[in-house]
Amino acid sequence: MNISQNYVSQIIEKVSTWARVNSPWAIHFNSGSCNGCDIEILATLTPRYDVERFGIKLQGSPRHADVLICTGPVTRQARERLLRTYEQMPEPKFVVAVGSCGISGGVFQGCYNVVGHIDEVLPVDAFIPGCPPRPEAIIDGIVKLLGYIQNGTRPDMVLMPGVQETA
Amino acid sequence: MTTETYLQRAGEILAPFAKATNNPETNRLDVQIAVGDLPTAASALTDASWGYLAAITGMDLGVETNELEALYQFCEGAAVTTLRVHIPREDCPEIPSVSDKIPVASFFERELSEMLGVTVVNTPDPSHLFLPDDWPANVYPLREGFTPEQAASVEPAKTLEPGKVGNKFIVPIGPQHPALKEPGHFEFTIDGEIITGARMRLGYVHRGIEKATEQRNWIQNLYLLERICGICSHTHTSAYSQGVEKLAQVEVPQRALAIRELVAGLERIHSHLLWLGVVAHEAGFDTLFMYSWRDRETVMNLLEELTGNRVNYSICSLGGVKHDIGAEHSASIHKALDYLEERIRYYLDVVTTDTTFLQRTRGVGTMTLDEAKRFGTLGPTARASGVTRDVRLDAPYGAYKRFPVSIITDDRGDLEARFVVRMKELLVTCFTIRTIVDNMPSGEIATKFPRKIPAGETVSRVEAPRGEAFYYIKSAGGESPVRLHIRTPSLCNWTSVINKAVGHQLADAPMLIAGMDPCFSCNDRMVTVRRKDGSNTLTWSELREYGIKKYGQRK
Numbered sequence: 001m002n003i004s005q006n007y008v009s010q011i012i013e014k015v016s017t018w019a020r021v022n023s024p025w026a027i028h029f030n031s032g033s034c035n036g037c038d039i040e041i042l043a044t045l046t047p048r049y050d051v052e053r054f055g056i057k058l059q060g061s062p063r064h065a066d067v068l069i070c071t072g073p074v075t076r077q078a079r080e081r082l083l084r085t086y087e088q089m090p091e092p093k094f095v096v097a098v099g100s101c102g103i104s105g106g107v108f109q110g111c112y113n114v115v116g117h118i119d120e121v122l123p124v125d126a127f128i129p130g131c132p133p134r135p136e137a138i139i140d141g142i143v144k145l146l147g148y149i150q151n152g153t154r155p156d157m158v159l160m161p162g163v164q165e166t167a
Numbered sequence: 168m169t170t171e172t173y174l175q176r177a178g179e180i181l182a183p184f185a186k187a188t189n190n191p192e193t194n195r196l197d198v199q200i201a202v203g204d205l206p207t208a209a210s211a212l213t214d215a216s217w218g219y220l221a222a223i224t225g226m227d228l229g230v231e232t233n234e235l236e237a238l239y240q241f242c243e244g245a246a247v248t249t250l251r252v253h254i255p256r257e258d259c260p261e262i263p264s265v266s267d268k269i270p271v272a273s274f275f276e277r278e279l280s281e282m283l284g285v286t287v288v289n290t291p292d293p294s295h296l297f298l299p300d301d302w303p304a305n306v307y308p309l310r311e312g313f314t315p316e317q318a319a320s321v322e323p324a325k326t327l328e329p330g331k332v333g334n335k336f337i338v339p340i341g342p343q344h345p346a347l348k349e350p351g352h353f354e355f356t357i358d359g360e361i362i363t364g365a366r367m368r369l370g371y372v373h374r375g376i377e378k379a380t381e382q383r384n385w386i387q388n389l390y391l392l393e394r395i396c397g398i399c400s401h402t403h404t405s406a407y408s409q410g411v412e413k414l415a416q417v418e419v420p421q422r423a424l425a426i427r428e429l430v431a432g433l434e435r436i437h438s439h440l441l442w443l444g445v446v447a448h449e450a451g452f453d454t455l456f457m458y459s460w461r462d463r464e465t466v467m468n469l470l471e472e473l474t475g476n477r478v479n480y481s482i483c484s485l486g487g488v489k490h491d492i493g494a495e496h497s498a499s500i501h502k503a504l505d506y507l508e509e510r511i512r513y514y515l516d517v518v519t520t521d522t523t524f525l526q527r528t529r530g531v532g533t534m535t536l537d538e539a540k541r542f543g544t545l546g547p548t549a550r551a552s553g554v555t556r557d558v559r560l561d562a563p564y565g566a567y568k569r570f571p572v573s574i575i576t577d578d579r580g581d582l583e584a585r586f587v588v589r590m591k592e593l594l595v596t597c598f599t600i601r602t603i604v605d606n607m608p609s610g611e612i613a614t615k616f617p618r619k620i621p622a623g624e625t626v627s628r629v630e631a632p633r634g635e636a637f638y639y640i641k642s643a644g645g646e647s648p649v650r651l652h653i654r655t656p657s658l659c660n661w662t663s664v665i666n667k668a669v670g671h672q673l674a675d676a677p678m679l680i681a682g683m684d685p686c687f688s689c690n691d692r693m694v695t696v697r698r699k700d701g702s703n704t705l706t707w708s709e710l711r712e713y714g715i716k717k718y719g720q721r722k
Contacts, residue, residue, distance in 0.1 A: 032372040036397025036478040039441065043467075046444075046460035076320070077299035078371045107391050110382070111375040112308055112315040113299065132397060132478050 020066055020092075021150045023055035024142075027065035027089070031082045032114065033072025036132040037099040041069060044135040051139055054146070062088040067142070070122070073101045073108045074115045086122050094145060097124045098138060100131040170194050173217075173246035180215050181248070184208040192413075194562070195626065196248045202262060208250055209239060209265040209272075218243030219543050219556075220265075221628075222654040223275035224639045225283040227256070227311045235260055235283055240626065240639070245562030247626050254285060264290040271543035271662045275654075282309040282377075292366070297373040308378050338673065353680075357673055365668045367661060380651040385411060385485060385620060388648070395653065397478050398441065401427075401434045402631035403653075404483035409564060410627030410640040411485055415620050421608040423487035424566035430474065430482050432600040436507065437466040438632035439589045442681075443514060446586075449677045450527045455517065462510045469503045472496065487613025497604050504597045511593045518586040528582035532667050532679045535580055542663040545656045546634025548682075551588045552580035558630040570603050572596070582682045619646055631656055 030038055044051040045058055059065070062085045074082060086093070097118040100106035105117045118124055125148075128141035168176075174196045178188060184207065187199040200208050212218065224238040239250040254260040264287050266273040276287040277296040284307040287293065295302065301320040307313065338355045352371070356364035376395060380388045392407050393400045405427050412419055440463040447455035467477045473492055474480035482488050518524060534544070539552035549556050557574050559567045575591040577584035622644040629636045634656025641650040668679055 030372065032374055034394040034397045034400075034479075036394070036400070039397060040478060043460065043464070046464075047457055048461060048464045072372065073374065075299070075372055075374055076301065077373065081371070101394075107394050108374045108376075108379070110315075111379045112313075112318060113297075113373050113375040131394075134477065 017150065021146050023057065024066045024146060024149075025057050025059055025064055026067040026069050026096075026142075027060075027062050027085065028058055028069045028071070029082055029085055031070060031072050031078040031118070032075035032108070033099065033101060037071035037102075040132045040135050041071070041098060041138060044138050049135045049139060051142075054139070054143060056142060062086075063090065065089050066092075066094060067145070068093065068095045068122070069098055069142075070095060070102055070118045070124075071098045073105045073111075073117060074121050075113050076115055077113070079115050079121060082121060094125045094149070095122050096126045096128065096141060096145060098128045098133060098141075100129060103127050103129060106131065168244070170245045173243050174248070176215075177212065177217055177241075177243075177246065177248040180211050180217060181208055181250070184211075191623075192625065194245045194247060196246070197251055198248065199251045199253075202252050202254055205239070205250065205252055206263050206265050206268070210268040212241055212248070213268050217241065218246070218248065219540070220269045220272055220275070221247075221635070221637045222639065222652065223272065223279055224650075224652040225279045225285065225309065226641070226650050227283060227309060228253075229311050230256075233257065235285060237262060237279060237285065238639070239265070240637070242628070242635075242637075247628075259286055260284070261286045261288055263288050266290055269543065270541065270666070271659050274658055274661065281307070283307050284310065294368075296369055299373075308375060313378070353676075355668065355673065355676060360672045360674070362668050362671050362673060362676065365665045367665060377651055377653065380648055382647065384646045385618070385648070388651070389483065389485065390481070392653075393479055393481060395655070398438050399434060399631045399633065399636075400479045401430050401482065402629055402636050404481070405431065405565070406627045406629035406636050406638045407640070407651075408483045408485050409629065410625050410638050411620060412616075413625045413627065414623050414640060414642050415485075415617055417486050417614060417616060419487055420611045420614060421566065421569070422491075422610045423612045425570065425603050425608055426488045426490075426492050426612065427483060428566040428570055429492060429600055429603045430470070430480060430488075432596045432603075433466055433470055433473075434480075435596050435632045436593055437463055437470065439593050440466065442589065442632075443518075443586070446678065446681045447524075449681045450524060452521075452524055455514075455524075458510075459514065462507065465503050465506055469500060472499060484613060484616075486616035487611070489613070491612050492604075493607070500604050501601065504601060508594060508597050511590055511597070515587065515590040515594075518583065518590065525583065527675075527678055528586060528682075531582045531675055532671065532682055533579070533581040534663060534667055536578070538666075539580065539663070542666060543659045544634075544663045545659050546631070547585060547588045547592060548634065548660050548663065550574065550576045551584035553578040556635075558628045558635050562628060564627075564629065566603070569608070570599055570606075572599050582678060585682055619644060620648075633657055634660065 028041055043049060068086055068089060097103055101108055102118045105114060108114050115121065126141050126145045128137055130137055177196055181198045184200045184204040185198045186201060189197050191197055218241045220239065221242040222240045224240060226236045228234045228236055233256045235254045235256050237252045237254065241248045252262065254262055262285050264276055266276060273291050274296060276290045277292060279285050280287050280293060281295050281298050284305065303318060303321045306317045336357050338357055339352065352368040354366045355362050376391060379391060383391060389404055389407060392403045395403050440459045444456040444459040447459065470480055471477050473496060474482045474490055482490055534552045536553045539549050539554045544554065545556065553576050555574055555576055559572050560574055563571065573595055575588050575595060577588050620642040622642055624641040627638040627640065636656060637654040639652040640648055643649045664680055668676060671679060
């Protein structure tokens with residue numbers, strides 16, 4: 001009896017992973033970005049890049065989202081909102097930081113109203129560098145994240161081409 | 168009227184209040200007045216229809232002089248009249264409000280009071296505009312000697328809970344909002360379906376760039392200011408370089424100026440197409456969104472070919488530009504423009520003939536000429552109400568004397584007119600770009616630029632896709648500015664949205680906000696609607712759906 005229950009839960013797990021990988025829904029949060037990354041994220045939805053062919057959909061509520069795409073450094077006023085949005089997402093949830101500011105604070109390092117980069121506020125699964133990253137890079141980053149979701153391991157970091165892992 | 172006669176007239180109007188006057192530059196008039204005279208002097212200018220209030224720049228003159236200074240900058244054509252007011256630094260400095268005559272001043276006054284600690288007497292809303300809620304009292308970031316350590320987080324003061332006020336309800340929208348580069352927070356007071364009041368709160372992406380410029384050198388600032396906005400990045404770099412070049416008295420080569428104007432034109436095309444798509448999306452017309460963004464990729468390709476980057480092109484450098492645009496690019500520019508012109512004509516046709524779309528735009532948010540002037544509206548939003556205000560024509564900078572643009576206005580003032588004005592503006596821009604490419608001046612693209620900038624102050628104005636961007640730059644002769652004040656066009660246009668939303672249905676709110684093109688970032692956003700039967704939470708998408716459905720039923 002136990003074995004069959006285990007078997008059923010394994011099947012359910014497999015099906016849900018299959019569904020998650022084939023249609024990850026994303027929510028986008030701008031916590032202090034200059035808008036450069038945001039327009040490139042939006043451009044990935046449009047016919048030239050058409051991210052929906054991977055089943056990726058940018059949509060409204062955090063309660064429906066699997067992936068949180070963050071842009072910009074985190075400002076003091078936006079910090080609490082970012083955390084609230086993250087908390088509202090159902091498990092398992094993944095965070096992608098897009099752009100230089102999200103990775104390190106970028107040009108806004110040391111500004112009085114900037115708390116820091118995204119990694120200081122949320123656990124980030126993938127970083128996509130660039131100021132702003134090209135839509136191709138954003139798609140590449142998210143597709144790599146999907147690969148990790150499929151393998152069942154939660155990635156510490158998705159390495160982008162040219163980024164060396166430090167020991 | 169010429170700039171001289173404008174300035175002369177301003178001098179005459181302000182003569183009764185003036186303690187001292189001088190002309191720091193040929194197009195500027197500085198008038199020193201007493202603090203008490205400020206409202207009378209400001210209303211004397213507005214009553215005489217002399218220009219509009221472009222910005223209020225606050226400055227800390229330092230511990231030695233123990234004074235703060237506020238500059239009320241009025242613009243008319245190329246002329247800039249500055250009312251200079253000195254206030255003591257200590258003992259609760261006070262300044263009277265001018266916002267009853269000039270509604271847009273309320274935003275500037277909120278900024279002035281939170282950044283420098285000036286109490287603005289009788290201002291309609293003294294709460295924080297940019298700084299976070301947990302900001303400590305009596306700490307002002309633009310005061311001399313400010314350090315981030317002073318601004319440790321404190322327990323935020325209790326803000327008004329959204330909910331019932333008498334028989335009315337407050338609907339908070341945001342801070343995650345589609346139509347803003349900065350996620351803003353709005354509170355609409357509604358009576359049934361009708362909006363009876365609106366209030367806004369910015370500051371979710373306030374990073375403190377003005378303060379940061381004082382800690383970076385002139386060259387570094389170029390890259391910092393470019394990242395004020397990823398959509399109109401070239402506007403900011405060109406306004407900044409233009410101002411700094413004026414201070415340094417460096418003559419920029421004609422070819423460099425022409426290249427700047429060309430890139431500004433391409434930026435305008437990408438920005439307006441982006442806007443068209445996002446507003447169409449808000450109206451539930453996703454096909455138009457996809458179409459316009461597909462065509463926008465043509466401009467993005469062109470920008471990448473010419474500058475090496477799709478966004479943040481970084482083509483301006485102090486004293487010129489970084490990349491040459493020559494005959495070898497001419498063919499691809501013309502080819503791209505051929506395609507774009509055809510598409511823009513098609514969009515112009517769509518936005519003026521599609522019945523469903525017209526239901527959402529025709530007669531919605533109508534702003535008369537008088538209102539547009541009184542609210543201090545700028546850019547295409549103002550021109551759609553018939554205000555002939557465009558820095559490229561009023562005060563031709565850079566290469567705009569050599570390659571002028573023609574102004575597009577419309578007198579209807581509703582959302583439809585704003586679509587028409589923007590689309591026609593694109594056709595004009597395409598024509599200008601072609602003229603520049605075919606008649607590119609020869610010569611160098613950059614000159615040598617000094618590391619230190621001579622002491623002085625200047626005003627630099629540039630027409631961004633959304634309206635006039637206003638820069639005030641002050642140098643003390645060092646390697647970095649002592650004060651840099653930026654007023655972006657969206658801030659001025661907010662007054663009109665806040666005022667025009669009243670009387671409209673809640674379902675119109677997304678279109679009204681999007682219609683003024685407040686630097687989009689298509690985020691997700693939360694809307695909480697509290698009703699008598701408890702509260703329910705809506706996402707912005709649901710509000711959008713609600714708007715679309717409501718209009719669907721009316722058909």
